[in-house]
Amino acid sequence: MKISTKGRYALRLMLDLATYNTGEPVSIKDISKRQQISEKYLEQIISVLNKAGFVRSVRGAQGGYFLSRAPKDYTVGMILRLTEGDLAPVSCVGMTDVECDRIDSCVTNRIWKQLNDAISNVVDNITLDDLLSWQSELTDQYVI
Amino acid sequence: MKISTKGRYALRLMLDLATYNTGEPVSIKDISKRQQISEKYLEQIISVLNKAGFVRSVRGAQGGYFLSRAPKDYTVGMILRLTEGDLAPVSCVGMTDVECDRIDSCVTNRIWKQLNDAISNVVDNITLDDLLSWQSELTDQYVI
DNA sequence: ACAATTCATAGTAGAAAACTTGGAATTAAG
DNA sequence: CTTAATTCCAAGTTTTCTACTATGAATTGT
Secondary structure (H helix, E strand, O other): OOOOHHHHHHHHHHHHHHHOOOOOOEOHHHHHHHHOOOHHHHHHHHHHHHHOOOEEEEOOOOOEEEEOOOHHHOEHHHHHHHHHOOOOOOHHHOOOOOOOOOHHHOOHHHHHHHHHHHHHHHHOOOEHHHHHHHHHHHHHHHHO | OOOOHHHHHHHHHHHHHHHOOOOOOEOHHHHHHHHOOOHHHHHHHHHHHHHOOOEEEEOOOOOEEEEOOOHHHOEHHHHHHHHHOOOOOOHHHOOOOOOOOOHHHOOHHHHHHHHHHHHHHHHOOOEHHHHHHHHHHHHHHHHO
């Protein structure tokens, strides 16, 4: 029941793009330095985000990435589902419900549905914009 | 973010014991047949439940297992945490909070805490007794 | 031209999950 | 007292997944 590095890194990556959203594209190298994550691994993760249209890329020297929409338009759920795959605690209550021959008599199924709903309820109600404001709360503390 | 077979099997095992709670010990072999799970794998799982005192064993011929308490005294959370380990979505918000040097500036942390609470809230509020009544609802359907 | 970048694909080492194997210890039943 | 049914214990194995790493091509600003 753990979120993998891929999902966590994707979140930090997107938050980094949201934070350093100046108009200039942000390079993998910069993100890598700030987030302490290997450039190559980041490339792999951002490629998924890129293909899904979550980010826009600029190729060549001085290239990099932007968010393609406003921070408020990305939920944590969107980002995690894209990179982690389904967040359902068991496959039979996932987005693509895997068939299970015990389905009719399956009692535990009800647990997984409840869990799935609880998880979705959290991640679908936090946006990148929320993360940004949490972040500024945190930095404010240090400024005082 | 998946619950492993170990946890799911442990739940079904415990529910099986609760269901076939006649006074006679229930053997691994019987559970295995009913639940379609290999005897040997069940042995391994029940050994954990046994060591934790969740079940009582009777050795030798005609031996088997009992629940050591009433179904209402087992939450799904207890069973899953024992067999799965911590249910926290990332280790830094788990029962034994693993140290993380980014902790002070960590924004995503807040997500994981919320997720953790949501998950706990579900699994800690469903007992084996609830599962038993769900089960009888289901079987009633077929009886009609 | 060249250096900085993204893009694409494959490889790899280690860990974890999901079992399987083999056999010793215990005990009710005949 | 023997035997068959069972739990108990410790390793071994196979498969899958995670978390990267490696190599190099394609693109583009300076």
